[in-house]
Amino acid sequence: MSTATTHDAHHEEQRSGLMRWVFTTNHKDIGTLYLLFSLLMFMVGGAMAMIIRAELFEPGLQFVQPQFFNSMTTMHALIMIFGAVMPGFVGLANWLVPMMIGAPDMALPRMNNWSFWILPFAFAMLLSTLFMEGGAPAGGWTMYPPLVLQTGNAFPFLIFAVHLMGISSIMGAINIVVTIVNMRAPGMTLMKMPLFVWTWLITAYLLIAVMPVLAGAVTMLLTDRNFGTHFFNAAGGGDPVMFQHIFWFFAHPEVYILILPAFGIVSQVIPTFARKPLFGYASMVYATASIAVLSFIVWAHHMFTVGMPVTAQLFFMFSTMLIAVPTGVKVFNWVATMWKGSMTFETPMLFAIAFVCLFTIGGFSGLVLAIAPVDIQLHDTYYVVAHFHYVLVSGALFSIFAGIYYWLPKWTGHMYNETLGKWHFWLSVIGMNIVFFPMHFLGLAGMPRRIPDYALQFTEFNQIATVGAFMFGFSQLIFLIVVMKAIKGGEKATAQVWEGAEGLEWTVPSPAPYHTFETAPVVK
Amino acid sequence: MSLAQTEKYYLPQPSLWPIIGSFALFLMAIGGVMVMREIDNGGWILLAGLAVMIYMMIGWFSEVIRDSEAGRFNKQVDSSFRWSMSWFIFSEVMFFAAFFGALFYTRMLSVPWLGESDTMEQLWPAFKAAWPTAGPGLTADGFQFTPMGAWGLPAINTLLLLTSGVTVTWAHWGLKKSKRSQLILGLAMTVALGVVFLGLQAYEYNHAYTEMGLTLGAGVYGATFFMLTGFHGFHVLVGTIMLIVMLLRSIAGHFTAEHHFAFEAVSWYWHFVDVVWVMLFILVYWLI
Numbered sequence: 086m087s088t089a090t091t092h093d094a095h096h097e098e099q100r101s102g103l104m105r106w107v108f109t110t111n112h113k114d115i116g117t118l119y120l121l122f123s124l125l126m127f128m129v130g131g132a133m134a135m136i137i138r139a140e141l142f143e144p145g146l147q148f149v150q151p152q153f154f155n156s157m158t159t160m161h162a163l164i165m166i167f168g169a170v171m172p173g174f175v176g177l178a179n180w181l182v183p184m185m186i187g188a189p190d191m192a193l194p195r196m197n198n199w200s201f202w203i204l205p206f207a208f209a210m211l212l213s214t215l216f217m218e219g220g221a222p223a224g225g226w227t228m229y230p231p232l233v234l235q236t237g238n239a240f241p242f243l244i245f246a247v248h249l250m251g252i253s254s255i256m257g258a259i260n261i262v263v264t265i266v267n268m269r270a271p272g273m274t275l276m277k278m279p280l281f282v283w284t285w286l287i288t289a290y291l292l293i294a295v296m297p298v299l300a301g302a303v304t305m306l307l308t309d310r311n312f313g314t315h316f317f318n319a320a321g322g323g324d325p326v327m328f329q330h331i332f333w334f335f336a337h338p339e340v341y342i343l344i345l346p347a348f349g350i351v352s353q354v355i356p357t358f359a360r361k362p363l364f365g366y367a368s369m370v371y372a373t374a375s376i377a378v379l380s381f382i383v384w385a386h387h388m389f390t391v392g393m394p395v396t397a398q399l400f401f402m403f404s405t406m407l408i409a410v411p412t413g414v415k416v417f418n419w420v421a422t423m424w425k426g427s428m429t430f431e432t433p434m435l436f437a438i439a440f441v442c443l444f445t446i447g448g449f450s451g452l453v454l455a456i457a458p459v460d461i462q463l464h465d466t467y468y469v470v471a472h473f474h475y476v477l478v479s480g481a482l483f484s485i486f487a488g489i490y491y492w493l494p495k496w497t498g499h500m501y502n503e504t505l506g507k508w509h510f511w512l513s514v515i516g517m518n519i520v521f522f523p524m525h526f527l528g529l530a531g532m533p534r535r536i537p538d539y540a541l542q543f544t545e546f547n548q549i550a551t552v553g554a555f556m557f558g559f560s561q562l563i564f565l566i567v568v569m570k571a572i573k574g575g576e577k578a579t580a581q582v583w584e585g586a587e588g589l590e591w592t593v594p595s596p597a598p599y600h601t602f603e604t605a606p607v608v609k
Numbered sequence: 610m611s612l613a614q615t616e617k618y619y620l621p622q623p624s625l626w627p628i629i630g631s632f633a634l635f636l637m638a639i640g641g642v643m644v645m646r647e648i649d650n651g652g653w654i655l656l657a658g659l660a661v662m663i664y665m666m667i668g669w670f671s672e673v674i675r676d677s678e679a680g681r682f683n684k685q686v687d688s689s690f691r692w693s694m695s696w697f698i699f700s701e702v703m704f705f706a707a708f709f710g711a712l713f714y715t716r717m718l719s720v721p722w723l724g725e726s727d728t729m730e731q732l733w734p735a736f737k738a739a740w741p742t743a744g745p746g747l748t749a750d751g752f753q754f755t756p757m758g759a760w761g762l763p764a765i766n767t768l769l770l771l772t773s774g775v776t777v778t779w780a781h782w783g784l785k786k787s788k789r790s791q792l793i794l795g796l797a798m799t800v801a802l803g804v805v806f807l808g809l810q811a812y813e814y815n816h817a818y819t820e821m822g823l824t825l826g827a828g829v830y831g832a833t834f835f836m837l838t839g840f841h842g843f844h845v846l847v848g849t850i851m852l853i854v855m856l857l858r859s860i861a862g863h864f865t866a867e868h869h870f871a872f873e874a875v876s877w878y879w880h881f882v883d884v885v886w887v888m889l890f891i892l893v894y895w896l897i
Contacts, residue, residue, distance in 0.1 A: 108623035189618045192689040195669070199627035206635040241645050245638035252634070255700050263692040267685060297700045301707025308836065311645050313826035316711060320746020322829035324719035331707055603618060 107202070110194035111599060112179050117496070118201050119176030120489075124568075126168030126208065131558055133161040138520070138554035141547050144539050154537035155223035156215070162226035166343065167250045168208055170477070173485045174346040175200075175257050178285045180496065182261060184590040184597065185279045187270025187606045192263040200257035207249035214239035225535060227332060228303065230317040230325050234310045244307045251296045258292035261285055270589075272608035276370070279588050280363065283370050284349030287377045291338045291345075294381075299335040302328060326391050333384035341380045344476060345373060347444075347484030348415060351437045353588070354487050355419055358434035359426025360585040365418040372411035379408050389460045398457045405455040409448065416445055431583075432506035436487035439479060439514050447475025450525065465535075468528025474521045479514075486513070486564070493571050494578035498596030501571040505563055512560035519553025619686045621676075626669040633662035670854075677871070678863060687870055694874040698881050701844070705885055708837050712892065715829040716740050741897050743828030754822035756830060759894035762813050766806055767890045770845075773802035774883045777852070777876045787866045789859070796856040799879070803849035810842050837893055844882045851875045 106118060136157050140148050149157070179197065183190055191197045214221040219237015222228075228243070236243065265286045269278070278286075306328070308314040315321020317328050348369075356363045363369065385393060385401040393401075419441050428434070450472040454460050463469060486509075494500050523546035532543045539547065578595040589608070593601045636658030643651025676682060682690075723729050723745055724738020733745035741756040742748065757763065780795025814835075817823035825835045855875050858864065864872055 105623075107628050108625050110621050110623050190620055193693060194621050195624045195627055196693075198624065199630055202628050202631040203634060206631055206638075210635075210638060238646065241642040245641060249634060249638065255697075259693050259696045259700070262696055263689050267689050267692055293696050293700045294703050297704035298707045298710075301704055301711075305707075305711065305832075305836070308825070308832070313824075314832035314836070315744055315747070315826070315828050316715075316832050318744070318746075319719075319723060320744055321826075321832070322715060322720050322723065322742045322744030322747075323832070324715065324722075327711060327714045327719060330714065331710060334710070600620075 108198070110190070110198055112183050112190045112194065112197065113597065113599065115197050115201050116176045116179030119172045119179055122201070122204060123169050123173035123176055124565075126164050126172070127561070129212070130161050130164035130169055131561060133157045133164070134554065135558050137161065138551040140537050141539070142551040143548075144541055144544055146538060149537065151537045152220055152223055155535060156221040158535050159222050159224065159226055160211070160215070163211065164208070165477070166226065166339075170343050170481045170485070171254065172204060174288070177346065177350070177485070177488050177492075178261055181492065181590060182264055182282055182285060183268065184593065184601055185282050185588055186265065186268060186273050187589050187602045187608065188264060188268035189600060189603045191260050192268050193260050196256050197260050200253050200260065203249050203253040207246045207253065210242050210249070211246040214242050217242075227336070228306065229332075230306060230309065230328050233306060240310060241307065244303045247303050248300055251300045254292050254296045258289035258296075261289040262293070270602065270605040270608055276367065277608060280352035280366070280369055281346070281349035284345045284352075284373050287373050288342050288345045291342050291377055291380065295335040295338040298331060302331040302335065305331075326388070329388050329391060330385065333387045334381075337384040337387065338377075338380040341376055343481045345376065347440065347481050348373060350484045350488040350491075351419060351440050354433045354437040354491050355422050357491070357583050357585040357587070358431060358437075359423045359428050361422055361426045363418065364421035365414070368414055369418055372414040375411040376408060379404065379411075383408065386455055386460070389457045390464045402455055402457045406452060409452055412448055416441060431490075432501070432503065432510055433487045433491035435507070435510045436483045436490065439510070440483045440487065443475055443479030443483070443517070447472055447480055450475060463528055465533055466528035467524040467532045467534055470534050471521050471524035471528060474524070478517050478521065489568070492590075493568070494582045495590060495595050495597055497571045498578055499571045499575035500578050501567050501575065505567045505570075509560055509563040509567060512563065513557060516553050516557030516560055520550045520557055523549050619681055619683060624672070626665050626672070629661060629665040630669070633658050633665055636661060674858070674863070690870050690874065694877060698877060701881065705837075705840065708833065708840065709888065709892070712833040712837065715833065720829065741830035743830060747828050752827070754824075754827045754831065756897050757813070757817060757821070757823060757834065757894060759890065762809050763890055763894040766809055767886065769802050769806045769809070770883050770886050773799045773806075774880055776802065777879050781872065781876055784864060784869055784872060785866050793856065793859050796852060796859060800849060800852045800856055803845055803852060807842065807845055807849065810838070834893060837889055841882065841885050841889055844885070848875070848879050848882050851878065
């Protein structure tokens with residue numbers, strides 16, 4: 086091996102123009118691509134949410150037809166889950182995992198590129214269904230048969246788009262696991278890893294375990310519709326409920342895929358601004374692992390109304406409630422970290438604190454829904470919508486905001502505008518509560534989800550929610566401005582950026598050089 | 610900073626193969642949609658996608674093989690490959706788990722339920738809930754089929770695949786002892802066994818469709834039978850192609866007794882396919 090060639094191979098300089106981004110094998114470039122893609126999808130999915138809320142401002146039909154309304158709820162969910170939140174977390178993992186463990190890059194840089202570049206094709210396919218005869222998928226993101234089998238020309242596009250997203254996620258997850266187990270710097274033992282790395286390790290394991298199950302489920306849908314199988318048709322001995330079992334075996338771990346990295350981010354941010362080490366590090370690791378294990382045995386709590394033996398209902402009810410224990414450990418630890426800390430309230434900390442408060446509300450409403458007899462009343466009502474938006478908007482999304490504000494100076498080399506950041510925070514947190522808090526009452530009063538029209542008595546709360554939605558929606562434009570301004574310029578960031586920040590990523594200059602840790606740091 | 614330290618890591622250059630792979634997947638998906646909707650030239654687009662995918666795989670793997678033969682892969686890269694192959698096989702296990710789960714659910718739960726509820730008594734009074742079944746509706750319409758027995762071709766196929774597991778291990782022993790002729794002979798026998806397996810499987814499918822009335826549309830039995838054995842057969846096909854590549858590389862003099870992870874990865878994959886078949890033989894063919 087000639088040393089000259091390897092040397093060149095290591096220092097392949099950035100190409101210029103578009104091709105740099107298409108061919109790149111650099112974890113920072115790919116992280117940026119993921120984050121920008123996530124931002125774009127967040128805007129697209131957000132626009133759909135605005136259409137939904139505008140239609141629901143008054144009872145009766147205002148702006149859109151019921152079929153299109155149902156397409157909007159379906160597409161909003163698919164885009165936000167698979168297009169915004171997951172790529173957002175993967176983008177953060179790409180940027181940060183190698184830097185946090187002292188590795189020069191991801192373990193499999195070429196496959197890393199492939200994981201990302203499948204996504205634009207997948208979402209091009211999914212979004213193209215909006216312009217098709219028969220409309221975009223409208224049967225809900227859960228794709229239950231037989232309803233989803235009535236989708237028009239969009240049906241195979243939906244299935245193949247899900248397949249492509251699955252391939253992308255599995256490759257991305259394998260890369261993250263392998264990076265973490267194999268690329269750590271000398272001395273970086275497992276129990277010294279930053280919690281963000283730990284949560285991503287466990288998340289990636291969940292992804293590898295359940296994305297193939299989703300692929301199997303949608304493949305069965307495809308063959309049932311196009312190749313004459315009878316998996317979900319009782320006349321052929323199948324059962325539509327079987328789809329729900331297979332789907333939720335995927336989708337319950339999936340909701341933890343959407344929240345575990347959030348736990349990791351918050352566990353990085355809170356110690357920094359409380360200027361205290363994380364309280365109960367080891368218990369955080371074990372709690373995360375417990376949540377992951379439990380996530381495989383709770384799936385049918387999504388299906389209490391479809392008809393199950395009572396023993397099964399009891400089992401899924403109690404196993405679901407068990408999850409509150411490790412989650413409670415986490416919330417306790419975050420609060421204990423802040424206890425008697427020397428706290429300051431920069432934007433990332435504000436989002437992290439809001440996460441702890443509001444995610445906990447979402448957790449509690451989840452416990453309410455876990456009670457089988459109560460769930461039979463609340464199933465498919467706005468109470469459920471309120472619950473999962475508390476865990477996904479003020480949970481997953483707020484943690485991504487916290488993470489972006491926290492690490493943006495490291496990525497761009499510039500401090501973001503703190504005043505605008507605070508405006509973004511307060512408008513988001515107030516707006517978010519105005520949208521989703523009244524939905525609890527709507528659900529308790531019996532308003533079903535996924536309908537464009539409703540009974541008159543639900544009007545006031547819906548109007549409040551719509552006002553909040555537009556407030557929340559437009560305040561995200563502030564976020565866009567903050568990010569663009571920080572990319573363009575601003576106050577120079579120091580290497581450590583935050584006074585209380587600890588970890589390897591804060592030892593490299595800001596902005597982080599194109600290649601970091603080509604010589605492994607030694608962690609004591 | 611010494612040069613030895615910078616050489617610790619292997620970092621590949623920017624690569625055009627991934628984007629070609631994404632484009633291939635996209636073409637295949639669009640082609641697949643067009644075939645299903647019976648739009649003209651859909652099949653050609655699907656084939657074009659497949660061709661681009663094969664081109665990408667040849668290009669990408671050639672690059673990896675060149676790097677490997679040039680000695681650029683150190684222990685850490687080798688370890689990354691090992692971990693990633695293991696996790697990939699785990700993801701394949703979970704893919705099959707979805708279909709085995711469907712088999713379990715229908716056999717143990719949903720088909721028995723179809724025989725015992727009052728509603729079903731009204732709808733399909735003549736239905737006897739017993740496996741294998743094409744389901745109450747199809748049976749009432751006079752649909753008939755013969756289930757696939759275990760002790761004909763499937764038993765021979767089991768023997769073939771189990772033997773191939775032995776031959777590939779024998780080849781691996783040859784490689785570890787630097788006995789090239791044993792390596793090449795062992796691999797050639799494994800490939801031959803894989804090809805014969807695929808041939809017999811094709812014969813069995815043809816027999817099922819033409820003589821036994823057993824089709825993909827034969828209720829849940831037909832659906833689970835063909836989806837499980839079909840995806841397995843596809844994996845055997847992929848495994849056989851990978852084994853052929855290993856055979857050609859062995860003939861070309863690649864691999865040393867210490868450095869041959871590509872071979873090991875393929876043998877892991879082959880053993881995985883083997884294990885899935887044993888599960889299939891017991892749960893799909895035998896216990897009916």
